[in-house]
Amino acid sequence: DTAVSQTPKYLVTQMGNDKSIKCEQNLGxxxxxxxxxxxxxxxxxxxxxxxxxxxxxxxxxxxFSPKSPDKAHLNLHINSLELGxxxxxxxxxxxxxxxxxxxxxxxxxxxxxx
Amino acid sequence: xxxxxxxxxxxxxxxxxxxxxxxxxxxxxxxxLLWYKQEKKAPxxxxxxxSSGIEKKSGRLSSILDKKELFSILNITATQTGxxxxxxxxxxxxxxxxxxxxxxxxxxxx
Numbered sequence: 130d131t132a133v134s135q136t137p138k139y140l141v142t143q144m145g146n147d148k149s150i151k152c153e154q155n156l157g158x159x160x161x162x163x164x165x166x167x168x169x170x171x172x173x174x175x176x177x178x179x180x181x182x183x184x185x186x187x188x189x190x191x192x193f194s195p196k197s198p199d200k201a202h203l204n205l206h207i208n209s210l211e212l213g214x215x216x217x218x219x220x221x222x223x224x225x226x227x228x229x230x231x232x233x234x235x236x237x238x239x240x241x242x243x
Numbered sequence: 244x245x246x247x248x249x250x251x252x253x254x255x256x257x258x259x260x261x262x263x264x265x266x267x268x269x270x271x272x273x274x275x276l277l278w279y280k281q282e283k284k285a286p287x288x289x290x291x292x293x294s295s296g297i298e299k300k301s302g303r304l305s306s307i308l309d310k311k312e313l314f315s316i317l318n319i320t321a322t323q324t325g326x327x328x329x330x331x332x333x334x335x336x337x338x339x340x341x342x343x344x345x346x347x348x349x350x351x352x353x
Contacts, residue, residue: 133285160339170281170329170346177339184339219285229275229293229335234285 132156133235135220141241142210149206150238152220159225160184161203162232163195166217178203179225207240215242245270249332249344257352260322264347266332267314274335276308276315281329281346289317289330322351 133154142148154161163175177185181197192208203220217239221232247268256262268276275293279286290299292308292315299306303322308315319326332344 162341164343170331170348172286172331172333172343172346174341174343179339225338229277229291231277231288231291232341233288236284 133220133222133233135218135235135238137238138236139239139241141243143243144210144212146210147206147208148210148240149204150218150220150240152203152205152235154201154220154222154233154235156222156233158222158233159200160223161197161200162221162223163203163205164219164221164234166219166237168216172219176203176205210240210242212242215240245334245336245342247332247334247342247344249330249347251347252345253348253350255350255352256322258323260351261318261320262322262349264317264319264330264332264349265314266316266344268332268334268342268344269313270334270336270342272337273310274337277333277335277341278306278315278317279331279333281331282327286331319349322349324351324353327351 160179166172175189176195178197194206197203217237220235223232224230250265277291278289290306295310303320306317329346331346333341
């Protein structure tokens, strides 16, 4: 009964390749996110989606394309991978309302580009 | 530009010590401040603070927010080795955006 799941957990690939990471949440949340965490543990938001609609794109290169087929899924496709894309990518979800709500994070996908 | 700054960046203490972690912020459209603990994998939620001066407490952990001075502290009393982790502070800005600090890496020695 995992709340937020991601696949794969590890991804090792070469520069120039295209790869995808999948995310699913079973919490019934309306909002989902992608974060990138660098080697110094700094978590930076990449995208926010609400009910399948892109809300925030934090100046992410257009090689990164999120897709939300329904509000329980948010996938991330990366084209032409570069060395600097190596990081841990976290998917998260939260409720939406007039107040702020905590986010629930997936286990992360460690991407290594060689 | 919105920013969240945590201090210290890292901390080494012995079991039984009390630690205070700091988080200051400059964020437009502040809605709440959140604390997370990150061990080896995903961050896990600890506290969410929206009002100044009201302490949130869970066991040996407690946190408080000062919206006038724009900071929060996270206290851990009687630390244990299981408290070793990176502690992340995040500020919710508007409805859909969370800005994270760089984290404080805490190591508790037996």
